[in-house]
Amino acid sequence: MHDQEAFLAAIQNGYTFKGTHIKIGVAMLDGAVVDGADVNLPLGMMNRHGLIAGATGTGKTKTLQVIAEALSDAGVPVLLMDIKGDLSGIAAAGTESDKIKERYQLLKETYKPAAYPAELLSLSQEKGARLRATVSEFGPVLLAKVLDLNDTQAGLLSMLFKYCDDKGLPLLDLKDLSRVLQYAGDEGKADIEKDYGKISTTSTGTILRKVIELQQQGADQFFGELSFEVADLMHAAPDGRGMVNILRVTDMQDRPKLFSTFMLQLLAELYATLPEEGDSDKPKLVLFIDEAHLIFKEATKVLLSQIETIVKLIRSKGVGVFFCTQNPQDIPASVLSQLGFKLQHALRAFTANDRKDIKQTAENYPESTFYTTEDLITQLGIGEALITLLNEKGVPTPLAHTFLISPRSRMDILSAAEIDTLTASSRLIAKYNEATDRESAYEMLNRKLDAAAAQQPAPAPEAPSGGTARRGAAPKEEKSWLERAINSSAGKQVQRSVVRTLFGVIQKMFK
Ligand SMILES: Nc1ncnc2c1ncn2[C@@H]1O[C@H](COP(=O)(O)OP(=O)(O)O)[C@@H](O)[C@H]1O
Ligand SMILES: [Mg+2]
Incomplete structure (x- = not known):
C-alpha cells in the first residue's frame, strides 16, 4: 500500500x-x-x-x-x-x-x-x-506530394500553375488540371514553351496519369x-x-x-x-x-x-x-x-x-x-x-x-432522422452545398481550341478574321480569350495563394 x-x-x-x-x-x-x-x-x-x-x-x-x-x-x-x-x-x-x-x-x-x-x-x-478546396489553393507543391512526382515533374507542375496564374486560367477542379496538362503536352506546347521553358511530354503524360489515379480515389469530390x-x-x-x-x-x-x-x-x-x-x-x-x-x-x-x-x-x-x-x-x-x-x-x-x-x-x-x-x-x-x-x-x-x-x-x-433535423438547420450547409462549376481552365481551353479547330478546316481563301488559320495562334482571338479569362479570375485565389507560398517556404527550409 x-x-x-x-x-x-x-x-x-x-x-x-x-x-x-x-x-x-x-x-x-x-x-x-x-x-x-x-x-x-x-x-x-x-x-x-x-x-x-x-x-x-x-x-x-x-x-x-x-x-x-x-x-x-x-x-x-x-x-x-x-x-x-x-x-x-x-x-x-x-x-x-x-x-x-x-x-x-x-x-x-x-x-x-x-x-x-x-x-x-x-x-x-x-x-x-x-x-x-480548389486545385489552385491546394497549390503545386502539395499536389506534387500527393501525386508522388519527382523533381522534374514537380517543377513542370509549378510552371503550369504559374502559366495559369499569369493567363488568368482558374484551376478549380481536377478536370481543369487535366485539361491544362493535355494542352501543355499538345496544342499549347509551343505557345507555353515560348515564355516558360521546355515542356517534356513524357512528364505531362505521367502527371496526367497520376491525376487520373487520384480522381479514381474519389478526389474529384474534394476539389472545386x-x-x-x-x-x-x-x-x-x-x-x-x-x-x-x-x-x-x-x-x-x-x-x-x-x-x-x-x-x-x-x-x-x-x-x-x-x-x-x-x-x-x-x-x-x-x-x-x-x-x-x-x-x-x-x-x-x-x-x-x-x-x-x-x-x-x-x-x-x-x-x-x-x-x-x-x-x-x-x-x-x-x-x-x-x-x-x-x-x-x-x-x-x-x-x-x-x-x-x-x-x-x-x-x-x-x-x-x-x-x-x-x-x-x-x-x-x-x-x-x-x-x-x-x-x-x-x-x-x-x-x-x-x-x-x-x-x-x-x-x-x-439516428438518420436526427441527422436530418441537424442538417436542416445547418448554417454551413446553406452556404456550401450548392456545387458551382464556374467557368475555369477546362471550359476556357476547350472554347479556345474549338474556335481554333473551327477555323482550321475553312478552305482558306478568305478567313473572316484576317486569314490566320494556324492552329491556336490567331493573335486577335488570343487577346480576347485572355481578356475574358483574366476578367473572370477570382480575387480570392490571390489571397489563398498564401498557403501555397507557405509550402514553398517550408520546403526550402527542410531541403
Ligand atoms: N469515460 C467513459 N465513461 C463511461 N463509459 C465509457 C467511458 N469510456 C469508455 N466507456 C465505455 O467503453 C466503450 C468503448 O469506448 P470507446 O471510447 O468507443 O473505445 P475506443 O475508442 O478506445 O475503441 C464505450 O461504448 C462505453 O461503453
Ligand atoms: Mg474509438
Missing part, C-alpha cells in the same frame, strides 16, 4: 491550475479513486497538442468526447475527424445508464446530460456541409468550389458555447493518402489564415483526429516532415491538435515529442512485440513512486487512463492513473 496523503498532495499540487481548466476525472491509487485528487486540464496549454492512445474499446473516443464537450462549454470550437462515424451523438443529450450512475457515485459527482451545438461536415456525399473558409470552423453557438464541427470521414479509411493530404492542407490553411496568438488562457480551435494512424500510414517522408513542421508551427496560432490512436508507436517520434498532453488507455499484451511496445510506452511517461507503469498499462479498466501533461509553467505533471468522467452527450450515434 502507498501513502495516500502523499499521493493526494502530489496530485493536487500537480493538477491545480490558476487559469481556465477542465476536470476530466479523479486520480486512483492502488485501484481506488482518491477523494479530492481531481485531474484537471489547463486550457491555456491545449495548443501544445495531445495524444489519446489505447487498445480498441478502452475508451479513446469517449475521452475525446469528454474533452471536446468541456472545450465547447468553455467557448472553444472544436473539429472532430470522425473516421469511424461514432461521434455524431455529441449533438444529443446522454442518458444515465446504471453504469454511468455507478461511475458518478465513485466520482462523487452528479451526472448532467447535455446536447452540444454541432455542425456536420463532409468531404464527399455524406450528409453535412461540403468541405472543398465553393472552397471552405476555415473561419467557418470558429463559430460559437448563440449560448456562447463553441461549435462542435464533426467531419465525417468514414470513407477515408481506405484512402489514407488522400486523408493525410487533406489534413495537411487544412492545417496549412489554418496557419496561413489565423493571426499570431500570444499566450492565451484558452485555444482558438482544437482538432481531434480519431484513428490518427491513418494519417501517418502510407504518408511519404516528405509529407510526414511537412506534417511535423506544420504541427509545430500552428501552436502559435492558438490551434491544438489531438491525435487518438491505438498505439503511441503509430505516431512518428518527431510528432510524439511535440505533444504536451499524453493520455494512455489500456494496452493489451498478446505478443512479444506488444510487450516491447508497452515497455517503450511506459518509458515515455514520467517515473512514479506510486505506480509500476508498465504493469498498470495492461491493467487499466475501460474509461481509465494514465495521464501526464505540461502545466502552466511547461513542466510535466506527475503521472496520474485517472478514473475519467463520462460524456454528457450521447455515447452512441444519431
Whole structure:
C-alpha cells in the first residue's frame, strides 16, 4: 500500500491550475479513486497538442468526447475527424445508464446530460456541409506530394500553375488540371514553351496519369468550389458555447493518402489564415483526429516532415491538435515529442512485440513512486487512463492513473432522422452545398481550341478574321480569350495563394 496523503498532495499540487481548466476525472491509487485528487486540464496549454492512445474499446473516443464537450462549454470550437462515424451523438443529450450512475457515485459527482451545438461536415456525399478546396489553393507543391512526382515533374507542375496564374486560367477542379496538362503536352506546347521553358511530354503524360489515379480515389469530390473558409470552423453557438464541427470521414479509411493530404492542407490553411496568438488562457480551435494512424500510414517522408513542421508551427496560432490512436508507436517520434498532453488507455499484451511496445510506452511517461507503469498499462479498466501533461509553467505533471468522467452527450450515434433535423438547420450547409462549376481552365481551353479547330478546316481563301488559320495562334482571338479569362479570375485565389507560398517556404527550409 502507498501513502495516500502523499499521493493526494502530489496530485493536487500537480493538477491545480490558476487559469481556465477542465476536470476530466479523479486520480486512483492502488485501484481506488482518491477523494479530492481531481485531474484537471489547463486550457491555456491545449495548443501544445495531445495524444489519446489505447487498445480498441478502452475508451479513446469517449475521452475525446469528454474533452471536446468541456472545450465547447468553455467557448472553444472544436473539429472532430470522425473516421469511424461514432461521434455524431455529441449533438444529443446522454442518458444515465446504471453504469454511468455507478461511475458518478465513485466520482462523487452528479451526472448532467447535455446536447452540444454541432455542425456536420463532409468531404464527399455524406450528409453535412461540403468541405472543398480548389486545385489552385491546394497549390503545386502539395499536389506534387500527393501525386508522388519527382523533381522534374514537380517543377513542370509549378510552371503550369504559374502559366495559369499569369493567363488568368482558374484551376478549380481536377478536370481543369487535366485539361491544362493535355494542352501543355499538345496544342499549347509551343505557345507555353515560348515564355516558360521546355515542356517534356513524357512528364505531362505521367502527371496526367497520376491525376487520373487520384480522381479514381474519389478526389474529384474534394476539389472545386465553393472552397471552405476555415473561419467557418470558429463559430460559437448563440449560448456562447463553441461549435462542435464533426467531419465525417468514414470513407477515408481506405484512402489514407488522400486523408493525410487533406489534413495537411487544412492545417496549412489554418496557419496561413489565423493571426499570431500570444499566450492565451484558452485555444482558438482544437482538432481531434480519431484513428490518427491513418494519417501517418502510407504518408511519404516528405509529407510526414511537412506534417511535423506544420504541427509545430500552428501552436502559435492558438490551434491544438489531438491525435487518438491505438498505439503511441503509430505516431512518428518527431510528432510524439511535440505533444504536451499524453493520455494512455489500456494496452493489451498478446505478443512479444506488444510487450516491447508497452515497455517503450511506459518509458515515455514520467517515473512514479506510486505506480509500476508498465504493469498498470495492461491493467487499466475501460474509461481509465494514465495521464501526464505540461502545466502552466511547461513542466510535466506527475503521472496520474485517472478514473475519467463520462460524456454528457450521447455515447452512441444519431439516428438518420436526427441527422436530418441537424442538417436542416445547418448554417454551413446553406452556404456550401450548392456545387458551382464556374467557368475555369477546362471550359476556357476547350472554347479556345474549338474556335481554333473551327477555323482550321475553312478552305482558306478568305478567313473572316484576317486569314490566320494556324492552329491556336490567331493573335486577335488570343487577346480576347485572355481578356475574358483574366476578367473572370477570382480575387480570392490571390489571397489563398498564401498557403501555397507557405509550402514553398517550408520546403526550402527542410531541403
Ligand atoms: N469515460 C467513459 N465513461 C463511461 N463509459 C465509457 C467511458 N469510456 C469508455 N466507456 C465505455 O467503453 C466503450 C468503448 O469506448 P470507446 O471510447 O468507443 O473505445 P475506443 O475508442 O478506445 O475503441 C464505450 O461504448 C462505453 O461503453
Ligand atoms: Mg474509438
